[in-house]
Amino acid sequence: MKKIKKGDDVVIIAGKDKGKRGTVLRVVNTDLVVIEGVNKVKKHERPNPSKGTTGGIVEMEKPIQISNVAIYNPATQKADRVGFKILEDKRKVRYFKSSGQLLDA
Structure with a gap:
């Protein structure tokens, strides 16, 4: 399981x-x-x-290193770290390290 997935809201913590x-x-x-x-x-x-x-100048998004990205925590409105927990029903879920709130419900 990855810490950052498609559809996650993230904050850039390094770079331009x-x-x-x-x-x-x-x-x-x-x-x-x-x-x-x-x-x-x-x-x-x-x-x-x-x-x-058609030809011309196209504006596009290029990839960025995952180390320069952190998950956005809407409760604190800041970047946060992600950890993993295994629930009683044997599911592996992500959670915010600062608050312990589950990211995957």
């Missing part, structure tokens, strides 16, 4: 976008995630008539 909040769009691999509205770059694309794309 430090302090920004966003939602995880996808997890690229074990150490890279793509976050909505963060680490935006402009890419020059060639037109491709077979795919139906």
Whole structure:
């Protein structure tokens, strides 16, 4: 089980976008995630008539290291660390380290 998953609300804790909040769009691999509205770059694309794309400058989100990202805790309105607990019904769930509140209900 991973500490950060697709759909999680996260805060950037290091880098050029430090302090920004966003939602995880996808997890690229074990150490890279793509976050909505963060680490935006402009890419020059060639037109491709077979795919139906027009050329030009496209703005897109690039992956960011997962170590530079922390889960957003809505109760404290700050970045928080994540831990794992095993419940009585043998389910493994994530929880906020600061408050002990469950992240996966």
